[in-house]
Amino acid sequence: MPFMPVKFNLQKRVKLAQGLWMLYWLSVVVGIVIFSLGIYFKVELRKRSEMMDNNESHLVPNLLILVGLLACGVNGFGGKVCHDSLDPMKYAKWKPMLRPYLLSCCAFNALLLLTALLCFLMQFSVYLTLAEGLKNSIKFYKDTDTPGRCFMKRTLDMTQIEFRCCGNNNYRDWFEVQWISNRYLDMSNNEVKDRLLSNIEGKFLMDSVPFSCCNPGSPRPCIQHHLTNNSAHYDYDHRIEELNIWTRGCREALFSYYSSIMSSMGVLQQLFIIFYPFNHFSQYLSTALETMADPENPECESEGWLLEKGVKETLVEQFSKLKTLVKKPSQVQEGGDAPEA
């Protein structure tokens, strides 16, 4: 007793083939979109890899690129088969490949699900990488003369300007590191000497931030230095001043940017997955074409189904097949039947 049988006449078969063809080509377009999103994400990660200590994981964009390419290939093949399905001569050459094709579609679905899941889960890894990377960036801000780190200052300045953020958690992170290189410090000056002696590690620490932390929306020209000293500036209270410099930390800013990209890609893939079970309709089409009573007469009626026997019987059959395969792996199967999906 077939599972969910549906009767098909020529008209219905033609409609089914046309509908499937449209859906397959739509999926190819979605595959291209996913591919380009993967590339975009990869480029964005590379752009800020300095902020992440160059050890960010490229797993998600690589998977997306792979999924996009596979989607194009698989769905393009499906579209071609649909196009040829109503011509018995062309269809005959595709017939043997259909079963493996439908199985590979199921495998592709699983891969899509996995990628969508990863898009959401890998956000944690991005968060941790950002935290570590930004801490080091701030530490190496002053090393514009060290090969390999000379552009750290520029990158961090541009990031703070672009993302409207300051420091790792907030602007106080700048108070804890020496961000002015010793090359620009007058070591003979008393004030400099005092500051260097005031802490164990001999670092020139001050309560100032770089210019890139300045908020252009402030009504007042930017106050960068002596931020915690109210008397250093006229009419200034550092506890209530909010507009002077950016209050948000760069880790939070960058993370929300990347997580929005990853979440939207995950959602797009979820939509794709929901959209995808029409390969069940392909099953209908292929079985409908197989069971044509009179292959020479294209106008005859036929029946299409999802499974040849009921769900339970199919599962039992598959299970027993699997058992025989496991028990006697080396023995040749006698009269081996073609596996049914």
Added chain:
Amino acid sequence: MLLKMKFNQQRRLRLAQGLWLLSWLALTCGAFIFCLGVYLKMELLRRSEVMDNTEIHVVPNILMMVGLVSIGTNWVAGRVCLDSLDPTRFPRWKIFLLVWFAVAAVICCLLIAVVVLAYALQGRLEESLKIGLRNGIRFYKDTDVPGRCFQKETIDRLQMQFRCCGNNNFKDWFEVQWVSNRYLDFTSKEVKDRIRSNVDGRYLMDGVPFSCCNPTSPRPCLQYHLTDNTAHYNYDYQTEELNLYTQGCRQALTDYYMGLMNSTGPGVLSVIIIQVSVILSLRYLQTAVEGAMALENPEDDSEGYILQKGVKETFEDVKTSVLDMLKFSQVDPTTSKGSPEAEDASSTPAN
């Protein structure tokens, strides 16, 4: 006849089909020109706060108008093509085509004018930017004056985005007071000295806002006491290049807009070429089909041409018909017999 060509039925059909495709291509080009105009206008409007006048807006305005008109005319050309091979439907387009040619010629002229204007208005754009930026820098400190409160933010963002400082260069900031009096401590001796040091009583200093800072400088940005070498360790004002942006904002903005308009130049020129080819093809189609309809057997060969007589003769014909129309409109009150004479004398216009 000017540029005569023979057309048989097959060639007429091919011409109609080719022209139909070409008119759709020209329609897409018209849409492209419209979008280009919109984009240019948006970019100009975004920075309208630092521009004194809107003369340069004539370029995107013409582009938008021409784009819309060209979409309409090319759609009409497509319809004419579809009707051209049906002798019952083609004659109704006859008078309309005269208008169509005039409009299409005007479109081509306007597009050429746009290309010329884009270059010619560069000087006016610079003037407008010079005045606008000067005002922007002057009103930088007026963040409490309604209507000017966002001047500071605009100028800061502009300098950061275009990597420029001041109008001509960073020294423009030395000549204005860009720190508001609200943030100056008037009891301090230093402030009082500075204010007294110039005639207008302004607080001038050799410092620039933070938005002039260049992030690629290896050294943390030096904003204040720029001309004083002793104020900073290991600093020479004459040789320091990377500390601030050296380019002036007027130059940066002019380069940006000229670059935009130059890059659209080749696109506009190719649209002109496509439009001219549509005009010529439609003229050939019109004359060939009219010639065929006049024959006994409409499927015979006919001739297509651009002008029925030579260029000079057509020009003379048009001139006399226009003059006659003018003479006819100027009715002489003394000689009432004069008007019927003028009526007889007016010849039918060529084509």
